[in-house]
Amino acid sequence: MTTQHRAERTVPVERLRLGDHACMGPGDIEGAGESPWKVFTAYTRTSLARGEKVLLVMDPDDLSDDEVVALLDRGSGQVVAARAGGQLSLKRNTEIYVPDGRFQERRTIDAYASEVDRACDEGWAGLRVTADMSWAPRVNLGHDRLLDYEASVAPLFADPLFTAICWYDRQRFDEELTSRVGKVHPLRVMERLDSLEVTETPDGGRITGTAELSTRTEFVEALREALEHRDDSGPSHFVLDLRDLCFMEAHCAWQLISLAASLPAGSEVTVRCGELLGLVLEQLGAGEVPQLLVSVEVEGEDDEEGAG
Numbered sequence: 340m341t342t343q344h345r346a347e348r349t350v351p352v353e354r355l356r357l358g359d360h361a362c363m364g365p366g367d368i369e370g371a372g373e374s375p376w377k378v379f380t381a382y383t384r385t386s387l388a389r390g391e392k393v394l395l396v397m398d399p400d401d402l403s404d405d406e407v408v409a410l411l412d413r414g415s416g417q418v419v420a421a422r423a424g425g426q427l428s429l430k431r432n433t434e435i436y437v438p439d440g441r442f443q444e445r446r447t448i449d450a451y452a453s454e455v456d457r458a459c460d461e462g463w464a465g466l467r468v469t470a471d472m473s474w475a476p477r478v479n480l481g482h483d484r485l486l487d488y489e490a491s492v493a494p495l496f497a498d499p500l501f502t503a504i505c506w507y508d509r510q511r512f513d514e515e516l517t518s519r520v521g522k523v524h525p526l527r528v529m530e531r532l533d534s535l536e537v538t539e540t541p542d543g544g545r546i547t548g549t550a551e552l553s554t555r556t557e558f559v560e561a562l563r564e565a566l567e568h569r570d571d572s573g574p575s576h577f578v579l580d581l582r583d584l585c586f587m588e589a590h591c592a593w594q595l596i597s598l599a600a601s602l603p604a605g606s607e608v609t610v611r612c613g614e615l616l617g618l619v620l621e622q623l624g625a626g627e628v629p630q631l632l633v634s635v636e637v638e639g640e641d642d643e644e645g646a647g
Contacts, residue, residue, distance in 0.1 A: 358499035574605030
């Protein structure tokens, strides 16, 4: 029986940590057709910088290995060096999942477990994988069996040494499957680096992604709509979760403070965020706004947002 999570959590790729199991694929019509390589590039470069090994599992019809390395490297020499030094490995999904034309769950899980052990034996901090799941329609694997496999790999992530993004391309998977994929992955990665996602929560709202020039209008409008709605009946309490906001420009931070200051006396906006964003808000005067409470929550050194 496939285990399904009550709801998926969407995060920017920069937020993935060792031990995370995520899926990625266009979540809406706007994202359809977006190349995953910008996200994969950020994922790969971040992982290499952290001293982790990266394994890219691609479809046979995708770019050649040399083309992928050139795309990721962009003339820096860092990715080229990582490949030469064994920190970056490239394989095809048919080699991992269906080496003899048949899919066997246990064989695949054992193969990934061996890759994790190899990365650790080589001295890397962990293993990060991206896997193009287009091998499944190649062998006409049933949806239920594919989703059962995705649910069964949970033990691989028990030790925080392994991170994986399973890439589901809407051009190769039907809507029925892609709508179910998120239910068997604890996380969904945003398909674009310069994007914003706003989610309503029981006690307020959650904003994920980046609050910068390209998303400034969307960010401010989301804040205004949420806070003005809460203001309909006088003083209110609102929790704004920004822990998965990986970047916030100063203008957006100032807008947040200003909107909170405009609320009726007795209102309270609690902003949950990391250390860096908390510091920026305080420097911009958040402490002088009685309606605004900044709650700094630290999960680890790698979880700090960017702000500018």
